Amino acid sequence: MCRWLAYSGTSVVLSDLLYKPEHSLIDQSLHSRLGVETTNGDGFGVGWYGPGRDTPAVIRDTGPAWNNRNLRELADHVRSPLFFAHVRASTGTAIQQTNCHPFRRGRWMWMHNGAVADFHRLRRDLSLAVDPALFSALEGSTDSEVMFYLAITFGLDQDVPGAVARMAGLIERLGREHGVDHPLQMTVAVSDGEQLWAFRYSSMRASRSLFCSTGKATVRALQPDLNALTEVSDSTRMVVSEPLSGLPGEWYQVPESSYGVVRPGGADDAFLPFVPEPA
Incomplete structure (x- = not known):
């Protein structure tokens, strides 16, 4: 499937976290x-x-991340307090730019690891559930992008957890109607530029891996020689598919069927139960 990293906190140069940790996202690719x-x-x-x-800036490419010179050049010079990064392993859809994550709509940014099982069977019904005013914005052929636009359709602007829960509920209902036993597998990150939400859920209650940093000490310990990382705030957090290092106690696994939110100036490490809702 895929690997991803979401960062929120003190502004950092992207390469400090994308390339330099022991088990960086580039290494994970x-x-x-x-x-x-x-x-x-x-x-x-x-x-x-x-x-x-x-609105966020987004770059996407179809080649592997580990040898992309443009990505390295950009990461060495861009600084941000909130960024997403994603490396893709296709679950069957085409390798093309419009299928690469993260996806963007206005101020929203979205990325996903997992799959809608038998998406080819559910795709038509799921796509027709997207708000007609949004339908023409769908550019690619992935389940991930359809999930994003369904969440927007179901009220992402007003209620992020509720919109994602209704999106998941629709997928599970349609999956059952089409005879798919376990329709949904997802870890999702979504942000509006101020807050960062992370979700871990699957229909079979055996979701893909997802971890959260325990605090600023995690970020500092990743690169102790970098002055830029010694000044991160107490509310700085990372959510990752895999820990960026083997430091004991610096990462904890996001609980099954849960979601959490990172807010500016006050990170909340409590993850709440996530339950799909009727759309």
């Missing part, structure tokens, strides 16, 4: 330890929020 696939080379993407901008 070649040597994933907890993913379904060891190699995640079917494209990549990075999205970040810059100062004075209401």
Whole structure:
């Protein structure tokens, strides 16, 4: 499937976290330890929020992240307090830019690891549930992008957990109607540029791996020689598919069927139960 990283907190240079940790996301693109696939080379993407901008910048490419010179150049020079990064292993859809994460709509940014089981059977019904005013914005062919636009359709602007729960509820209902036993597998990150939400859920209650940093000490310990990382705030957090290091006690696994939110100036490490709702 895929590997991803979401960061929120003190502004940092992207390469400090994308490249320099022992088991960085770039390393995971070649040597994933907890993913379904060891190699995640079917494209990549990075999205970040810059100062004075209401919408995120997003770059995506179809090649592997580990040898992309443009990504390295950009990561060495872009600084952001909130960014997403994703390396892709396709679950069957085409390797093309419009299928790479993160996805963007206005101020919202979204990325996903997992799959809608038998998506080819559910795709038509799921796509027709997207708000007609949004339908033309669908660019790719992935389940992940359809999930994003369903969440927008179901009220992402007003209630993020509720919108994601209604999206999951629709997928599970349609899956059952089509005879799919376990329709949904997901770890999802979504942000509006101010807050970061993370979700871990699957229909079979055996979700893909997801971890959260325990506090600023985690970020500092990743690169103790980097002055930029010694000044991170208490509320700085990372949510990752795999820990970026083997430091004991610095990461904890996000509970099954749960979601959490990172807010500016006050990170809350409590994850709440996540239950799909009728759409």
